[in-house]
Amino acid sequence: MQVYGSRISYYTGKLEAYLRYRGIPYDLKPTVGNEKKLLSGAGVVQMPVVELTDGRWMTDSTPMIAWLESGQSAPGIFPADPLLNFVALLIEDYADEWLWRSAMHYRWSYRTDRQYAAETLYNELIKGALPIPRFIALNRLKTRQRGGFVLGDGVNDKSRPHADRTYLNALDHLQAIFEVRSFILGNTPTIADFGMMGPMLRHFGQDPTPAEIMRNRAPAVYEWVARMWNLKPAEGAPDLIGAVDPCLVRFLTEICETNLAQHRQNAAAFGHGDGRYDLTVQGTCYEKVPASRYRVWCLEQLRRVWSGLSADVQAALQALLTAPEATILWDSISIKPSEYDVTSAAPFNKAINVFGTGVPPH
Numbered sequence: 001m002q003v004y005g006s007r008i009s010y011y012t013g014k015l016e017a018y019l020r021y022r023g024i025p026y027d028l029k030p031t032v033g034n035e036k037k038l039l040s041g042a043g044v045v046q047m048p049v050v051e052l053t054d055g056r057w058m059t060d061s062t063p064m065i066a067w068l069e070s071g072q073s074a075p076g077i078f079p080a081d082p083l084l085n086f087v088a089l090l091i092e093d094y095a096d097e098w099l100w101r102s103a104m105h106y107r108w109s110y111r112t113d114r115q116y117a118a119e120t121l122y123n124e125l126i127k128g129a130l131p132i133p134r135f136i137a138l139n140r141l142k143t144r145q146r147g148g149f150v151l152g153d154g155v156n157d158k159s160r161p162h163a164d165r166t167y168l169n170a171l172d173h174l175q176a177i178f179e180v181r182s183f184i185l186g187n188t189p190t191i192a193d194f195g196m197m198g199p200m201l202r203h204f205g206q207d208p209t210p211a212e213i214m215r216n217r218a219p220a221v222y223e224w225v226a227r228m229w230n231l232k233p234a235e236g237a238p239d240l241i242g243a244v245d246p247c248l249v250r251f252l253t254e255i256c257e258t259n260l261a262q263h264r265q266n267a268a269a270f271g272h273g274d275g276r277y278d279l280t281v282q283g284t285c286y287e288k289v290p291a292s293r294y295r296v297w298c299l300e301q302l303r304r305v306w307s308g309l310s311a312d313v314q315a316a317l318q319a320l321l322t323a324p325e326a327t328i329l330w331d332s333i334s335i336k337p338s339e340y341d342v343t344s345a346a347p348f349n350k351a352i353n354v355f356g357t358g359v360p361p362h
């Protein structure tokens with residue numbers, strides 16, 4: 001397959017970790033210069049977009065990995081136990097939709113990190129493809145990314161300590177887990193691990209400032225990143241935990257307080273037709289963040305899986321997810337439908353970006 005993406009892209013790294021694990025060969029191609037093909041094939045320009053050898057196009061790491069995995073033989077990365085599977089999906093969604101802001105903040109707010117990222121993107125995507133002088137291209141990249149995904153996504157002097165802290169919290173929770181087992185939900189990997197590779201591989205584990213923090217503060221996480229990158233399926237059945245333990249419960253509380261808080265407020269803003277809203281998470285206000293129709297769909301997916309669980313599993317999960325923010329998973333409140341992918345064709349549908357046409361609009 002052809003994977004259109006970048007060596008420093010969050011979701012490309014997530015997909016690549018999975019492809020390497022499954023031994024699925026791929027070529028990495030640049031998105032720049034191929035925008036028309038991507039738009040007509042997948043409906044969006046984003047990273048990653050995949051062209052299969054049979055000519056079909058697909059995008060969006062979450063449904064892509066689910067589809068690829070459905071063609072694999074056991075052991076699967078989606079836990080057979082419905083409770084653990086739901087926990088894994090919650091972790092994947094937190095990695096995709098919550099940690100992104102913090103990862104973009106570390107990459108584009110810190111001078112050394114943004115210089116490294118801009119140089120890498122220039123060399124990979126722009127040099128030789130677009131007739132733009134290097135220093136102009138670097139400045140444009142920094143302005144686009146910092147303006148859109150950091151300042152334009154609510155990270156300012158007031159919210160910055162929380163955007164820093166949210167990464168440290170993720171590290172501390174994972175470090176505690178990897179002190180007792182090799183992967184998030186056991187001694188074999190699940191979709192929770194592949195999801196967490198998005199932020200941890202190509203941003204936090206690679207950008208100079210957060211990578212230094214990871215090595216010193218959470219060496220077990222640093223080791224897990226390498227373990228995931230070098231992983232091949234084990235023989236035999238998955239070896240997963242039989243019960244959710246206290247270190248995982250604490251991680252789930254963090255996930256509810258952050259990602260599920262964002263989901264509730266984003267869905268409400270979308271319902272009111274607001275393009276931007278003030279997002280309050282753990283007492284910090286991220287001002288004027290862009291509302292996302294794509295994320296309303298993510299919430300719908302979680303609620304759909306929830307509603308398919310038996311009453312016993314729902315009750316067992318409710319006993320674990322005690323943070324008030326968790327109720328968005330089962331509340332009977334009406335959420336304005338995203339009307340995205342209504343025929344459940346993803347990852348082969350005409351996709352939408354997380355924000356507008358890619359970058360949060362100014």
Ligand SMILES: N[C@@H](CCC(=O)N[C@@H](CS)C(=O)NCC(=O)O)C(=O)O
Nearest residue numbers: 009010011046047060061062358359
């Ligand atoms: N939901 C998608 C998100 C893909 C995505 O947003 N990728 C980023 C880069 S890692 C992107 O292409 N952003 C749009 C842009 O920068 O224009 C997925 O999981 O694959």
